[in-house]
Amino acid sequence: MGGSEGQPLFETRSTKGTLLYRVFAVTVFLGICSIWTYRLIHLPPAGESRWAWRRWAWFGLFGAELWFGFYWILTQASRWSPISRQTFKDRLSHRHDHGLPGVDIFVCTADPAIEPPAMVISTVLSMMAYDYPTEKLAIYLSDDAASELTYYALLEASRFAKHWLPFCRKFKVQPTSPTAYFNSSTESVGDGGSHEEFLEIKKLYDETKHRIESACEHNLVPDKVRSAHEEFSQWDSYYSKRDHDTIIKILIDRTDSEAVDIEGKVLPTLVYMAREKRPDYVHNFKAGAMNSLIRVSSAITGGKIILNVDCDMYSNNSDAIRDALCFFMDEDNGHEIGFVQFPQRFDNLTKNDLYGASLLIACKVEFHGLDSHGGVLYIGSGCFHRRETLCGMKFGEEGKIAASMMSRISKGHQLKDLKDLVSCTYEKNTQWGSEVGLKYGCPVEDVITGLAIKCRGWKSVYYNPQREAFLGLAPTTLLQTLVQHRRWSEGDLHIFLSKYNPAIYGAGRISPFLILGYHCYLLWAPNSLPTLYYSLVPSVCLLSGISLFPEISSWWMVPFVYVISVKYTYSLVEFLQSGGTVRGWWNEQRMWLYKRTSPYLFAIIDTAFKALGFSEATFAITTKVADEDSSRRYRSEVMEFGAASPMFTLISTLALLNLICFIGPGIRLAVMGSDFGYVGSMFLQVVLSWALVLINMPVYEGMFVRKDGGRMPTSTTVTSLVLAVSACTCVAFLS
Ligand SMILES: O=c1ccn([C@@H]2O[C@H](COP(=O)(O)OP(=O)(O)O[C@H]3O[C@H](CO)[C@@H](O)[C@H](O)[C@H]3O)[C@@H](O)[C@H]2O)c(=O)[nH]1
Numbered sequence: 001m002g003g004s005e006g007q008p009l010f011e012t013r014s015t016k017g018t019l020l021y022r023v024f025a026v027t028v029f030l031g032i033c034s035i036w037t038y039r040l041i042h043l044p045p046a047g048e049s050r051w052a053w054r055r056w057a058w059f060g061l062f063g064a065e066l067w068f069g070f071y072w073i074l075t076q077a078s079r080w081s082p083i084s085r086q087t088f089k090d091r092l093s094h095r096h097d098h099g100l101p102g103v104d105i106f107v108c109t110a111d112p113a114i115e116p117p118a119m120v121i122s123t124v125l126s127m128m129a130y131d132y133p134t135e136k137l138a139i140y141l142s143d144d145a146a147s148e149l150t151y152y153a154l155l156e157a158s159r160f161a162k163h164w165l166p167f168c169r170k171f172k173v174q175p176t177s178p179t180a181y182f183n184s185s186t187e188s189v190g191d192g193g194s195h196e197e198f199l200e201i202k203k204l205y206d207e208t209k210h211r212i213e214s215a216c217e218h219n220l221v222p223d224k225v226r227s228a229h230e231e232f233s234q235w236d237s238y239y240s241k242r243d244h245d246t247i248i249k250i251l252i253d254r255t256d257s258e259a260v261d262i263e264g265k266v267l268p269t270l271v272y273m274a275r276e277k278r279p280d281y282v283h284n285f286k287a288g289a290m291n292s293l294i295r296v297s298s299a300i301t302g303g304k305i306i307l308n309v310d311c312d313m314y315s316n317n318s319d320a321i322r323d324a325l326c327f328f329m330d331e332d333n334g335h336e337i338g339f340v341q342f343p344q345r346f347d348n349l350t351k352n353d354l355y356g357a358s359l360l361i362a363c364k365v366e367f368h369g370l371d372s373h374g375g376v377l378y379i380g381s382g383c384f385h386r387r388e389t390l391c392g393m394k395f396g397e398e399g400k401i402a403a404s405m406m407s408r409i410s411k412g413h414q415l416k417d418l419k420d421l422v423s424c425t426y427e428k429n430t431q432w433g434s435e436v437g438l439k440y441g442c443p444v445e446d447v448i449t450g451l452a453i454k455c456r457g458w459k460s461v462y463y464n465p466q467r468e469a470f471l472g473l474a475p476t477t478l479l480q481t482l483v484q485h486r487r488w489s490e491g492d493l494h495i496f497l498s499k500y501n502p503a504i505y506g507a508g509r510i511s512p513f514l515i516l517g518y519h520c521y522l523l524w525a526p527n528s529l530p531t532l533y534y535s536l537v538p539s540v541c542l543l544s545g546i547s548l549f550p551e552i553s554s555w556w557m558v559p560f561v562y563v564i565s566v567k568y569t570y571s572l573v574e575f576l577q578s579g580g581t582v583r584g585w586w587n588e589q590r591m592w593l594y595k596r597t598s599p600y601l602f603a604i605i606d607t608a609f610k611a612l613g614f615s616e617a618t619f620a621i622t623t624k625v626a627d628e629d630s631s632r633r634y635r636s637e638v639m640e641f642g643a644a645s646p647m648f649t650l651i652s653t654l655a656l657l658n659l660i661c662f663i664g665p666g667i668r669l670a671v672m673g674s675d676f677g678y679v680g681s682m683f684l685q686v687v688l689s690w691a692l693v694l695i696n697m698p699v700y701e702g703m704f705v706r707k708d709g710g711r712m713p714t715s716t717t718v719t720s721l722v723l724a725v726s727a728c729t730c731v732a733f734l735s
Pocket residue numbers: 108109110111115142144284285286289309310311312344379380381443444445446447484619620621622623
């Protein structure tokens with residue numbers, strides 16, 4: 001049939017131009033080596049009477065440059081031999097249409113106030129409408145808030161699905177998220193559909209959405225609905241979101257002959273689950289939710305493939321399941337693939353991506369690079385797993401642990417049995433959270449779990465289809481972005497310090513290139529120290545007239561100028577090639593500075609506090625809603641400060657320090673008349689300071705110019721001013 005027998009289901013291609021890149025990379029490395037040499041040769045002598053601490057400043061700078069050079073080597077792993085993949089879905093349909101595996105989709109939500117139920121069900125509906133046999137599809141919603149409102153919304157969704165799924169099928173609707181679909185198309189449906197049909201389904205959806213939103217507004221499920229559905233009695237013993245029984249309901253059971261849509265076609269299984277929570281038990285956040293879902297789904301549908309998405313990440317490409325299967329089911333190479341990660345893309349980005357939230361370079365460059373060394377990281381949402389891989393099975397071996405764990409789960413739909421599977425005590429004295437399922441105790445449960453999977457011998461695949469497979473919501477304020485990065489970088493540091501450190505645990509298990517590639521992310525937090533040093537010490541030395549870089553006329557300037565200019569030019573070109581804008585690149589540079597000087601530093605502090613037992617694990621959930629004013633500012637790309645936060649204090653103090661250090665010498669020059677010798681020896685410091693001032697413009701505006709609600713809080717401005725001025729006074733006094 002089709003003559004495709006024996007042909008692969010996917011193809012891997014290497015990117016062109018890598019040779020050129022490698023030559024370039026080597027020249028930059030030589031430049032870095034020359035900078036190191038310069039630092040060593042020109043080390044200020046110990047007894048230098050003037051500026052005794054120039055020597056120390058010099059040492060520090062050398063340390064920072066060693067670190068940046070080392071980091072630069074790390075980043076090569078993800079650029080050395082990038083590849084991209086292509087799938088052949090038609091071959092899959094030809095050969096396997098009757099043998100397609102069951103797919104269980106896990107959607108996680110945790111707070112109806114910042115993850116609105118209407119958004120959650122739009123995601124759920126988009127998943128139900130995948131172009132995949134519905135009798136093999138199941139969607140599980142985990143609600144860590146155990147909210148009646150979210151349950152009510154899901155109930156509404158289960159009704160609307162009876163209309164929505166046939167509509168999507170008939171008109172090949174994309175995206176299958178109703179919210180996204182109705183937001184994007186105002187006219188009629190394609191493929192010969194009439195305007196009436198469009199209006200009809202839109203009306204149905206608007207009514208559904210209205211009922212959900214009004215229930216949320218009144219914080220009340222309509223009495224009529226409550227009395228018609230006995231499962232609401234499960235909330236009788238609910239005290240708070242941290243103290244309640246397990247709540248489970250199979251809303252749609254695909255094996256039930258009545259579970260059909262308006263055209264009589266089977267509907268996918270739909271399950272609501274809120275695992276038991278008690279104040280005395282740690283619940284392990286998303287990892288805990290995922291492990292509960294693994295068990296519950298094993299008992300109900302037991303799909304061989306598991307897809308996990310966050311509640312804001314709807315399906316934008318109905319083929320994604322088939323794409324993923326092309327990898328898992330490939331006759332030659334499929335057996336070794338443990339998971340297939342799709343990029344996380346966002347549908348609320350603005351043109352110049354003020355907060356660098358699109359993770360453009362990671363998605364368009366780095367992950368393709370890592371893919372050639374055994375696979376991309378598991379980054380949570382948008383990842384397909386083999387169930388057995390996720391449960392701890394080693395590649396090529398019978399999964400003993402996993403098998404014994406799973407054998408305790410008997411198949412069935414008995415509510416009591418299901419509830420037992422997700423009780424607080426179920427995991428006691430088991431290997432769930434360590435050897436089985438997602439790992440506990442790490443703020444990036446996904447990355448650490450993915451690493452462990454690879455160390456068990458599996459490969460992973462990164463697939464970036466033309467039409468984006470998943471679209472979610474990126475943070476829309478500076479604070480949200482920084483908070484998210486604080487959690488991520490803390491999690492990454494946790495992995496670095498844990499027994500799963502890839503250099504130790506991964507040695508001999510994964511490729512050395514992949515080990516380097518992992519460190520690029522795992523060392524985000526430590527990056528804060530050299531960056532802080534570099535954005536502070538040269539500027540302060542500029543203020544006190546201490547020169548730390550070569551004379552402008554010296555040959556030693558060459559490596560500095562070469563490395564700086566070439567590295568930034570390359571990064572700009574890479575950014576533009578990935579589809580970004582010049583402004584977007586500039587914004588991204590600013591965000592790197594802010595992330596490194598603030599949340600990453602806090603991540604180190606948080607890690608230390610936890611190690612000393614002063615604080616407990618948390619998971620700051622990213623808000624998926626915004627008020628009118630702040631979303632207007634977001635759309636017009638005006639930086640949002642608004643709330644006070646120690647992270648802002650740090651950023652604005654640094655910005656002010658740089659301003660003073662830049663203006664101070666300027667005034668001095670104006671008073672003393674221009675002194676070319678001075679400018680010559682301070683050239684790079686002036687440039688650095690100037691660049692820092694330029695990049696910090698939005699902070700100065702936020703502090704001194706803007707009057708809107710998103711400006712820097714006055715308390716932060718005052719604190720930073722006091723800190724910066726006193727620091728500069730001290731320096732001026734000392735030197
Ligand atoms: O106690 C919790 C906390 C969070 N979540 C869910 O976890 C998901 C991710 O939370 P979010 O606040 O959106 O965090 P992000 O930083 O945007 O998430 C990214 O980073 C996480 C940690 O690495 C991954 O789990 C995610 O898949 C990935 O999208 C959301 O669906 C939440 O509802 C839970 O189910 N239970």
